[in-house]
Amino acid sequence: MLLEVEDLHVHYYTKRGVVKAVEGVSFNLDRSEVMGIVGESGSGKSTLGLAIMNLVPSPGKIVKGSVKLDGKDLTKMSEKELKEIRGKEIAMVFQDPMTSLDPLMRIGDHIVEAIMAHEKISKEEAKKRALELLDEVGISKDRFNDYPHQLSGGMRQRVMIAMAVSLNPKLIIADEPTTALDVIVQDQIMDLFSRLRKEFGIAIILISHDLALELEVADKIAVMYASWLMELSNASDIAREPLHPYTKELLKAIPNVELEDQELLSIPGSPPDLHEPPPGCRFNPRCLNKMPICEEKEPPAKIVSGRFVKCWLYGR
């Protein structure tokens, strides 16, 4: 196992009270595996992504659980040790390529800096590597000295990816990497990801709100709702036979160009306020299969035919 996340809890300590952003999430990830994390805004998926790198911004804190990369627990590491892991072992690609680059730094220097932060090599060598990487992600070498604002959104995201793979990490966490981009560019970036994965054998965690996208590219998918991991299984299983009522309804709510005369269904109500989450199952106010117990007790995590699900429907 490359990555083992176990019973992870992340809390934000705000003025209005404690927000439990990630609660009891566990999963494993193998080498060169692609896992999708799906959820709506506020479901805790981005926090989960940051928590894996032990990078939760204040006032957030990992309060419980462990994140083990090759058996080393990242949650127990000092900031200095983490520095060695970040970028080198786990890289991250963020949602908005417009703001994820230092506007005052040339794109080439970004990559050089990333390399030199972890490897003791000369600047010339780092620069050579950077040029190769730019080529690798499909950016011409003469843009080495460009500033971020001179690039288009798609190109900036390519730069981010080049930086992410610059040190040959074992895992890339991509947090909504294409949300700000148009579909055609999204398609291109996704192609780039899959190519890099094949070429370098990098595992990828793809965080997105777009279930359709995840179903297309991920091997397995984790569905999150209101800080909870609701379901986790193979992409094909989820597409064919979703277990959790939330997943089911989500699938019905996304339009599919392939289908004729599709009827879209929406989930009634809206996501809960995490300052005052509903008692029992977090999804119960919107659930079509609600049972009395759902309003009282938190559902247990169940393994149903090798698939993870957190719902009372599948018994105690």
Added chain:
Amino acid sequence: MSLRAYVITRIFLTIPMILILLTLVFLVMRVLPGNPVIAMVGMKASPKYIKQLEHQLGLDKPLWLQYVDYLVDLMRGDFGRSMIWGKRIVIQEIMDHFPATLELTIGGFLVSVLLGLLTGMIAGIRSGGKLDASMRIYSIVVYSLFIPLLGMMLQLVFGVWLRALPVGGRIDPGLEPPTVTGLYIVDSILAMRLDSLLSALAHLALPSFTLGLVLSGIYTRLVRSSLMEVLGQDFIRACRARGLSGRIILFRHALKNALIPILTMMGLQFALLLAGAVLTETTFSWPGMGTFLVERITYRDFTTIQGSIVFYALFVALISLVVDIVYAYVDPRIRY
């Protein structure tokens, strides 16, 4: 657009600004009551002599004609002669006093930037914490300090009680270094005169600290909010995710980005410094433009006041020009 073209544009744009200020000065000086000629000759002159002088100075002409004359003279670089006492050439008067103000404002500027940067950085990094709160209160309290009172208290403590620092003047009379720039510190270094340098520094200490302390609050606030904003931005998070060390992130990325918006404010900051310098100079008997201007205003020495204010305007315009050019140079996003 190239930087050079931008600079030229910027220079062109300062012209209307200066013209507006000139007009304002003219209106304030000539339209509001008060007769400079009478002030100039004092109580002992005869009405005939006053008439004659008014004619000599062109004050009996219609207002618009005076305005045209005024502009034409300024365009020719002729600031005229003072109307009182020595009737000295205004430019010369300004050049006698301006270096003192410049030295004080640079001193105040450095103090305020250093203090502001330090406090602002602490507040920005520790945002939300106790240190942040105290730095924020510092910035508000310090800005409310009334310069004369602060100055007088410092004089009392350091000048009278401790006898550690001089309470007024620019340098011990007699130690003036030979004039090259008019800035005593620079001149003493050029002349390799340690005694002059130390004396000038000692005299500069209290006034520039007073001025700098009061204005540092603004920088605290600016640096704090700017740094907080930058630290909250995605690219900082991205830097951390790349495993860069905290120091590199702070100094190479965050601070650089945070200081750019502050740079644009420095032009206006300089105006505040110049205004604060008037009170500082009065409190510390600093022989600069401020004390000079206030003195001449009471005598309604038109030509000198006009000249000084025009000079101030030019100086402010120059500073904002320089700031903008530096800004354009530093920030790659700005390509006009």
Added chain:
Amino acid sequence: MRTFGFSRFSCMVKDAGLDGYMMVFGLIIILITLIMAAFAEFIAPYNPVKIVGMPVVPPSPKFPWGTDTIGRDVFSRVVYGSRTILIVILMSTALSMSIGIPLGLISGYIGGKLDRTFSLIMDSIYAFPGLILAIAVAAMLGPGIYNTSISLAVVYIPTYFRMVRGQVLSLREQLFVEAARALGATDWRILRRYIFPSVFFIIAVVFSLNVADAILTEAGLSFLGLSVPSPTPDWGFDLKNGQRYFLSGKWWPVMFPGIMIILLALGFGLLGEGLNKVLGQKEVR
């Protein structure tokens, strides 16, 4: 309303944390000064312009804050002085607001050449050191409450103008303003119902920050002897008047008016800072 209003207020203050407390502290200082000014006759033990003792008598039970350079009661002068500074500040602010705000609204909303002309003029004045401008105008107009107000107003018109204009410009680009236009609202209606209410809150913040600045400028002017004529009690002038005794260790004629200047400026500064957060918070939440 009564208790509800207060509890909501205290709730807002608590929510704003430090800013809330700063605002309350500022309000308290301002309130005390206002009370001083309103009830000066009852608070001050002596007539502020009458000589009641020997010159520069140190603070004592008879003269709690001592006497000034010619033997007037410092405490009474400070109490009455609050009146002078508040009146000047109030008048000048009213004046600069009543010119700066409408001009800024019009200039920002109409845009084009008019806007460019106004902005150029206002920016030029704004870029010029304020106190120096105030000194020039004050010296030319001569001393007096009205003249001082005018010279302060001249300095602060551009502040209100720029702030309102900037706000209008950014609001004009807001979607909800375009939405209002799409609904068929007239320009006047948009200005009144959609733009001004948002500008108004900013004005409240800028007002208090600006008043803090104006207090210091007024004090500066009177320190330079360019404000109201003696013997009207005036903090800045009293401070200047006492200066010749200060370094001999006779601090009271200087210290008390000086501290009041700082406190009052601080009060408005804190209020503005707090308002900024409290009002801003309301907007987004």
Added chain:
Amino acid sequence: MTGKEWGIVVVLLIIGLIIGYFAAAPSRTATITTTKTAVSTVTVTKTAGVPPPVTTTTQTTVAKKYADTITIGVTDKVSDLDPANAYDFYTWEVFNNIGEGPFKYKPGTTELTNGIIEDYKVENGGKVYILKLRKNLKFADGTPCTAKDLKWAIDRVARIKGDPAWFVLDFVNKTEVVDDYTLKITLKHPVAFYPAVLAVPTYFPIPPNKYPADKISSDNTAGSIGPYKITKWVRDQVLILETNPYYYGEKPKTHRIIIKFYKDATTMRLALESGEIDVAWRTLNPTDISDLKKNPNLQVVEGKGSFIRYIVFNTKIKPFDNKKVRQALAAALDRNAIAQRVFLGTVDPLYSLVPMGMWSHEDVFKEKYGEANLELAKKLLKEAGYSENNKLKVELWYTPSHYGDTEADVAALIKEAWEKTGMVEVTVKSAEWSTYLELTRKGQLPVTLYGWYPDYIDPDDYLYPFLHTSSNRWLGEPYSNPQLDKLLEEAQVALDHNKRAQLYKQVQQILADDSPIVPIFQGKLYVVANKNVHGIVLDPIMLLRYFLLYKEVGG
């Protein structure tokens, strides 16, 4: 921030403090280098005109050690080093030390004596002055000075028409060189006090090769014929004078005089206390003077000044056209309160326009009204039709900075005194100097406070400009009295001293009765100096003679 970064901050702060300390500390050593002066040996042969030094033990020729340098601090400034344009008190003082005119005052008196002339003759009923110059006159650069040069200097003043040009233009008809050492000046009309005019720096000869003939040369350090010459001049900072080797007269005991220009009195006071300067001269604050009197290391030398302050009523404005009103206000005035409270006794109450110490002075106001005479004031006010219920409304104007920081307090005390009658209500108003002057001239200000520095030392200069109809227009042409006009004109031309004194006494009587102008106080002069400085002479001329100063060194 990590611990390491905190460490760096602390280290930087410490370095800053160290630098600050060194920056601060050596300013005192620097001061010492200027005050610890070289000592020169001067042989004292004669002590005429100078009070004998206290420490002189023998009259025989003894080598005495005098300090080479004396440092004087002033808050005044030198406006213009061209006598054709210099017209302020302090600049004239400097000129009196670096130059000399045909006449000069004997130190300690208001008595005129010969300056650069050996002798003079008055001819044609006071219209022609024939001046006989000394033979050995040389300018500071060594070039000889002859009658031609003096004529050139006087004609130049007339040509340039600078501020003090009226000293020449109003009096002189023509100047003629009779021979190398004889100059003949023909006046437009006889003037009794012309020798006093001939003592002003406007009449000082200047080297024609150093000054342009028809342009003002404001920063000229060429100087004139005097005991000192200028060796260094930094405007508003420092002026250094050294003995002029070509001076015809006695060589000063102190070789070098350094004048430091301070921006304010407090700084100067601290400089005196710290030993940075030996002498603090014009003008210390009253507070500082009373503080310094307690300092055992210092001496405070006091002298009568010729500077006077007074109240002007505009007699064209109601109700001040009423003599009774003016008299009442004159009677109620409390001069002692002002002198004591505001000036801590550093000025003297004055009861005439002619200052105390000048010939013909009489305390006319004191005799007529007494001091703070509320009973008389009330009586007069009642006669003028005022009462507690129908108060006299007075608008009192002052100007805030021209006469110093104390002016507001002076106005406040006048208000206080007048309102004590219970029948007067005073509104105090102020205007900046130029507006103040202009409004006065236009006759718009009813009651104003003014001050007067004399141009030449003669009662005429204290009476004619105020009271003569042709001359007091600067007060808004307020007051005119044909009887006074006649008396003043008569006194101007009368050559007999006693006759003039008689006339001026009469004038003062009428002044007190009419009270268009009410004197308040007369300035005193103060020099505060280190105890070891000698030769400080203060007289109504108000000039400090640097060439008399000396400081003994060693045993």
Added chain:
Amino acid sequence: MLLEVKNLKKYFPVAKTFIERLLTREERYVKAVDGISFSMEEGGVFSLVGESGSGKTTTGKLVLRLIDPTAGQITFQGRDITSLSQKKLRPLRKHMQIIYQDPYASLNPRMRVGEAIMDPLLIHKIAEGEEAKNMVLEMLEKVGLTPPEVFYDSYPAYLSGGQRQRVAIARAMITRPKLVVADEPVSMIDVSLRASILDLMMDLRKEFGLAYLFITHDLAVAKYISDKIAIMYLGKIMEMGKTRDLFRDPLHPYTKALLSAIPVPTPGKSRERIKLKGEIPSAIDIPPGCRFHTRCPMRFDLCDKEEPQLKEMKPGHFVACHLYS
């Protein structure tokens, strides 16, 4: 016809600096909309689909005359409104409304929900006082904001994104318009709520008999709701036709590429993929000839020389491509 647009153009001049104004007379433009024509029937849903920068939002605003067109003609309900003054347009505005993408920015934060919805009634003097309030409450109920009294007095800040968008819809609908421009109304709404907003819009269409000009980048959403679709690229319509025709038989290479780039929630299903290189060029320097030729996989020599015109291939199905000439 409810709306007819003929050869509509909008060029935004590129801001020039002082020096440029001195040195050159040449004006440069962002050609946001570069000659498009289409028509809409009453009660229909017409979708404009394109990537960001294709000019679809500009078209929406032009149709409502929120910005002034550079050239072309807009006919609304048979009346030429192209050059009507804003004053004369105002009464027409109750018939044409807009719903924006961003529900957070399109509502005045300082206005209560009730006031915001009532404002159009007051502007057009349709109702006031009690009557207006009742109409607002009724509308709130209709858009699913119940209980309406609670929402009436609430500020937008206290509502969720979905609720705000409902308020925006209510505000647009209260004057019973004939045409509503919906500019990406669901792209900022959570996935689970999108369908409900779309459904609400469709319900209201039926009830009031209004037409939507629906602007979106999401072909799947467009397919779900519209009768007719136009694909825009760099300010021009590339292909336009009935929804069914367009999806069954896309003609333009760009349409095909767009379709194939959309992720489909069926893993493992292999589709015909047409991959495009690069990104949409700047609207300042529009490529000569066919503006799509720089990225077109089917490009041939004519493409960079001549601009293809929109041609009717089948009844109601138009395409602008040299492949079909």
